[in-house]
Amino acid sequence: MRKRIVAVSLLAAVLAITLFGVPLAVGVARYYLDDERAELERLADSVALTIAATLVRGEVPDHLPVTQESTSVALYRVDGTRQLGNGPPDLEDAVSGAAPDAVISADTPSELVLAVAVGDGSRVLGIVRAATPRAEVWQRTVVTWTGMTVLGVVAIVTTWAIARRQARRLAAPLEELTDAAHRLGSGDFTVRAARSGIDEIDSVGNSLDTTAHRLTDLLARERAFSADASHQLRTPLAGLRLQLESALDTPGADLRDSITAGLATTDRLERTIDDLLALARNSQPDGGIGPLGPLLAELEHDWHGLLAEQGRALRVDVRSDVAGFVVAAPVLRQIVTVLLDNALRHGRGAVSVAVRDAGNAVAVDVSDEGPGIEMDADPFRPRAEPTPSANGHGIGLALARRLAEAEGGRLRLAQPAPPTFTLLLPTRHA
Known part of the structure; x- marks a missing residue:
């Protein structure tokens, strides 16, 4: 790219200099030629005026005015023969027979020639011929052309230097962009x-x-989805395993009921995966909203057996005036699942889920009868930064808080002992 920029810039400079310089060079040559002819005319007129009175009296001038070394002046008789000065012995045919006071140009291949007829108004008394070598004119022209060429070369070199600098300024960022794109x-x-x-x-x-x-x-x-999914699927998988082991340990049990229960648990696992994928990608999952009562009833059904295995009770209290509130179903399911899992693993005694109206939101309180959380502990700190909390910590609560904030809600530790977490979730329109 840099070479292209420099080449285009140089081409533009050469083209501009050529289009401007060639006509100017031709004009300079013509100017010097015309200027030299005008100078010869002035010289011939001056000599003619000087000797006119002498010729009118019928006398021959003693000498002609002194001129430059490169310019020759001569006086010719009417018949064309040289009478005085420097010049060819005979006049050119173009000058012979000139009218009085006529100015005639009679250039030769080697000289610029100008002749002026000297007369008394009615007849020609003599002819003054002034000439200068063409080499004199060409010398002035070549000197000027050389100067123009030097200036043109200087302009091209300057253009080249500026073009290289601009090429570097333009190409360097593009090269960095190319490198960045490769790294990306x-x-x-x-x-x-x-x-x-x-x-x-x-x-x-x-x-x-x-x-x-x-x-x-x-x-x-x-x-995050990989980590969240592994955490959220752990408890449903444990429930499925518990159902299958229970069926194997019970002789004569109806396997159809166990298989049906296992399929229902599998459906909940699949729904959990769909919810997590949708939430990870900021898209709305199928069944995105739903009434609060049935959602909590479903969660109570899923978690009752797991808590009962440890001899613990699960109490879900949903008041009738809030049971019909519509909320984001995947968000509620995943957050309450995290809170119940936290109570199952790190809490003690009965687990309570209470729902109340909070204006344009619903408040879901999840608590247990454990010893509580230390005052200076942060239960929402990620697993990579563990705290000595008695009621658990890690990816689950951190995930739950992210999900609540993404929905425009909040999740906080309402009280450390007995540990109570409160979820505030905005209600939706059905």
Whole structure:
């Protein structure tokens, strides 16, 4: 690209200099030629005026005025023979028979010639011939052309220097963009394009940065989904395993009922995966909204057996005035699932789920009878930064808080002992 910019710039400069310089060079040559002829005419007129009175008296001038070394002046008789001065012995045919006071141009291949007829108004008394070598004119012309050529070369060299600098300024950001694009294609989503101060190139850089940012966000979502899914599927899988082991340990049990229960659990696993995928990609899953009462009844059915295995009770209290409130079903399911799993693993005693009206939102309180959480502990801190909390921590609660905030709600620890988590979730229109 740099070579192209330099080549195009040089071509444009050469073309401009040629289009301007050639006519100017021709004009300079013509100007010097016309100027020399005008000078010869002035010289011939001056000599004619000087000797006119002498010729009118019928006398021959003693001498002609002194002229430049390169210019020759001669006086000729009417018959064309030289009488005085420097010049050819005979006049050119074009000059012979000139009228009084006539000015005649009679150039030869080697000289510029101008002749002036000297007379008394009615007859020609003599002819003054002035001549200068053409080489004199060409010398002036060549000197000027040489100067113009030098200036043209200087202009081309200057154009080349400026073009190289501009090529470097234009190509360097594009080369950096190319490198950034290669790195982005290789999986380095942290790459960012440097700013060059050129609007068009910076616009491309901004687009590349936006693409890198979106790919980074997408990758983060997919990685979060992998971690979240493994966490959220652990408890339903444990329930499915418990159902199957119970069927195997019970002689003569009706396997059809066990298989039916297992299929229902599998359906819930599939729905959990769909919910997590949709939430990870910021899309609305199927069955995106639903009434609060049936959703909590479903969760009570799923979790009753798991808590009963540990000899613990699950109490779900949904007041009739809030049971029909419509909320984001996947968000509610996943957050309450996290809270129940947290109570199952880190809490003690009975687990309570209470729902109340909070204006344009519903408040869901999940609590157990455990010893509680230390005052300086943060139960929402990710697993990579564990705390000595008695009531658990890690990816589950961190995920639940992210889901609540993404829906425009909030999840907080209402009280540390007995541990009570409160979810505020906006209601939807059916």
